[in-house]
Amino acid sequence: MCGIVGYVGGRPCRDLLIAGLEKLEYRGYDSAGLSLLENGRIESVRAVGNLANLRAAVADTDDRGAVAVAEADATIGLAHTRWATHGRVTEENAHPHGDCADEIHIVLNGIIENHSELRRDLTADGHVFSSETDAEIVSHLIERHYNDADDGDLTVAVQAAFGDLRGHYAFVAMHRDHPDMLVGARQECPLIIGLADGETFLASAIPAFMRETRAIIQVENGEIVTVRAGEALVIDPHGTPREHEVEQVTWDDEAAERGGYTTYMMKEIHEQPDAVAETITDRLPEVDEVDMSELALTPEMASKVRRIIIVACGTSYHAGLVGRYAIETWARVPVEMDIASEYRYRDPVVGPDDLVVGITQSGETADTLAAMRLARERGAHVLAITNLMGTQATREADSVLFTRAGLEIGVAATKTFTSQVAAMYLLGLWLAQVRGKIGPDRMAELIAEMKALPSKIDETIESSDEKVRAIARSHFEGRFFFYLGRHIGLPVCLEGALKMKEISYIPSDAYAAGEMKHGPIALLDETTPVVCVANDSPVLDKVLSNVAEVRARGADVIAIATDGSVRVAEAADQTIYVPRTDWVLQPILAVVPLQLLAYHTARLLGLNVDQPRNLAKTVTVE
Numbered sequence: 092m093c094g095i096v097g098y099v100g101g102r103p104c105r106d107l108l109i110a111g112l113e114k115l116e117y118r119g120y121d122s123a124g125l126s127l128l129e130n131g132r133i134e135s136v137r138a139v140g141n142l143a144n145l146r147a148a149v150a151d152t153d154d155r156g157a158v159a160v161a162e163a164d165a166t167i168g169l170a171h172t173r174w175a176t177h178g179r180v181t182e183e184n185a186h187p188h189g190d191c192a193d194e195i196h197i198v199l200n201g202i203i204e205n206h207s208e209l210r211r212d213l214t215a216d217g218h219v220f221s222s223e224t225d226a227e228i229v230s231h232l233i234e235r236h237y238n239d240a241d242d243g244d245l246t247v248a249v250q251a252a253f254g255d256l257r258g259h260y261a262f263v264a265m266h267r268d269h270p271d272m273l274v275g276a277r278q279e280c281p282l283i284i285g286l287a288d289g290e291t292f293l294a295s296a297i298p299a300f301m302r303e304t305r306a307i308i309q310v311e312n313g314e315i316v317t318v319r320a321g322e323a324l325v326i327d328p329h330g331t332p333r334e335h336e337v338e339q340v341t342w343d344d345e346a347a348e349r350g351g352y353t354t355y356m357m358k359e360i361h362e363q364p365d366a367v368a369e370t371i372t373d374r375l376p377e378v379d380e381v382d383m384s385e386l387a388l389t390p391e392m393a394s395k396v397r398r399i400i401i402v403a404c405g406t407s408y409h410a411g412l413v414g415r416y417a418i419e420t421w422a423r424v425p426v427e428m429d430i431a432s433e434y435r436y437r438d439p440v441v442g443p444d445d446l447v448v449g450i451t452q453s454g455e456t457a458d459t460l461a462a463m464r465l466a467r468e469r470g471a472h473v474l475a476i477t478n479l480m481g482t483q484a485t486r487e488a489d490s491v492l493f494t495r496a497g498l499e500i501g502v503a504a505t506k507t508f509t510s511q512v513a514a515m516y517l518l519g520l521w522l523a524q525v526r527g528k529i530g531p532d533r534m535a536e537l538i539a540e541m542k543a544l545p546s547k548i549d550e551t552i553e554s555s556d557e558k559v560r561a562i563a564r565s566h567f568e569g570r571f572f573f574y575l576g577r578h579i580g581l582p583v584c585l586e587g588a589l590k591m592k593e594i595s596y597i598p599s600d601a602y603a604a605g606e607m608k609h610g611p612i613a614l615l616d617e618t619t620p621v622v623c624v625a626n627d628s629p630v631l632d633k634v635l636s637n638v639a640e641v642r643a644r645g646a647d648v649i650a651i652a653t654d655g656s657v658r659v660a661e662a663a664d665q666t667i668y669v670p671r672t673d674w675v676l677q678p679i680l681a682v683v684p685l686q687l688l689a690y691h692t693a694r695l696l697g698l699n700v701d702q703p704r705n706l707a708k709t710v711t712v713e
């Protein structure tokens with residue numbers, strides 16, 4: 092995921108900016124760059140690959156005559172690490188991006204949804220683009236407004252450009268004629284001001300400048316900020332000033348690596364809104380259309396697919412299970428699920444009419460790769476859903492759909508799971524679209540619900556964390572957790588139970604609620620917490636009958652329910668509500684309290700949630 096660092100102050104800033112980028116490396120990136128302004132000229136250096144390549148390119152600038160970069164005297168600049176979304180991984184597509192006159196440079200995180208129409212409009216107006224990115228639009232838009240207003244006010248030009256943009260992003264701009272200021276804007280993606288004596292930083296995360304200052308202001312959604320050396324002015328989109336308290340960061344270095352959270356897992360749970368937004372935003376460019384043009388699988392090929400087979404392991408398998416329900420409900424294509432390690436050894440019947448989807452966040456899971464390879468050898472089109480570029484899965488597949496969760500350090504998958512589920516929803520909607528199974532009105536409803544998911548995930552984390560912690564306190568010394576659900580609630584239960592096993596080491600099992608009477612009910616007594624996924628759905632009545640059966644055995648029922656569902660609250664001992672959404676989309680919200688339940692249980696037991704015993708993040712052996 093991209094990272095931003097900007098500086099304005101009294102010190103030469105080239106090396107400060109590169110040091111800031113180093114602190115953002117953990118987010119993952121494929122190219123990097125910086126721009127420095129000195130003596131009325133902006134000079135840039137960009138490089139594909141890691142920061143060592145950027146440093147080498149900086150060292151080479153003497154040959155290119157980029158004096159500000161080579162001599163490192165500039166006291167204002169911007170820097171960026173890019174994780175490609177629009178446009179290939181090339182030096183031209185790396186940030187910063189300039190306008191036509193090379194007077195304005197910008198760096199951007201996130202995605203501009205309406206980039207195609209803005210690019211068309213700006214091109215018609217004579218603007219010439221030098222990259223394939225959506226980000227470059229921003230420098231040209233600022234240029235247009237700056238020149239049109241002809242008042243030399245960079246903040247007003249940024250404010251006007253901000254009004255033209257749709258999407259999920261944060262950016263920072265610098266103008267050749269304003270060597271004393273940077274202007275930034277935030278819409279969903281983080282942007283933080285770091286204030287020090289006579290200098291100011293503007294970055295996408297605090298670690299980028301924490302070695303220099305701990306005094307910060309969090310820029311909020313819809314705000315525009317103008318920073319000068321040691322000062323910051325924040326306004327709303329209409330230009331009205333906003334007051335912000337300066338906060339002091341109290342993290343130690345280790346906590347800083349984790350963004351202030353006690354563990355990577357908790358940090359990654361909180362990164363889920365962003366991870367899902369990054370995964371879906373630019374693939375939903377219109378109110379009623381899914382864009383999958385990045386796939387080698389064309390709409391014509393997709394409309395002829397007779398069957399889909401999903402292969403994956405562990406958490407990725409659970410994401411596939413959610414995907415199965417979504418694809419069958421929306422696109423009416425039969426879907427088979429297989430655990431990759433089983434699939435590869437059972438001589439499967441698979442061929443050219445099949446689409447095989449391999450889901451693997453690491454892109455390196457040996458069994459999933461082998462299953463994909465086998466299917467490909469037998470003529471199926473293989474689509475990989477993965478979170479990491481350049482991994483083996485991308486080479487074993489005909490098409491690749493990247494999730495954009497950023498690097499996940501915690502061994503127990505959280506944000507990669509919800510991003511995989513989001514990717515499966517995109518695939519389901521796209522298949523429905525190309526096969527003509529959903530009309531434009533229904534598609535528009537579902538897409539609107541998809542776009543609301545990031546803020547609903549955020550709401551779920553905020554509203555459920557304390558309550559889940561209290562439930563964990565009641566049960567963390569228990570000997571067994573049982574999870575029950577039906578239909579699309581079942582994969583949520585399987586994932587909740589896996590999280591509990593992985594990090595708390597408490598035995599746990601998840602069952603289709605209808606199967607309970609066929610055996611597992613014998614396990615229940617008054618000491619057993621039973622977690623029931625009971626969101627509003629066509630099968631809720633059936634789930635409530637199962638809840639009654641469980642309670643009749645004295646078990647303590649913890650229900651996950653849809654906001655306002657009084658029936659569930661009456662039936663269960665404890666109820667955790669998640670926001671209302673389309674019932675097929677509920678899993679992406681319902682899983683969050685279950686991640687938190689496993690997390691708090693493990694923490695109360697004093698366990699290392701980031702590195703559970705016996706587990707590896709990437710399983711490259713069978």
Ligand code: AGP
Nearest residue numbers: 405406407451452453456503504
């Ligand atoms: C998830 O919490 C686990 N660490 C594990 O089940 C994981 O999902 C599985 O090993 C598959 O990994 P992959 O997505 O990298 O293929």
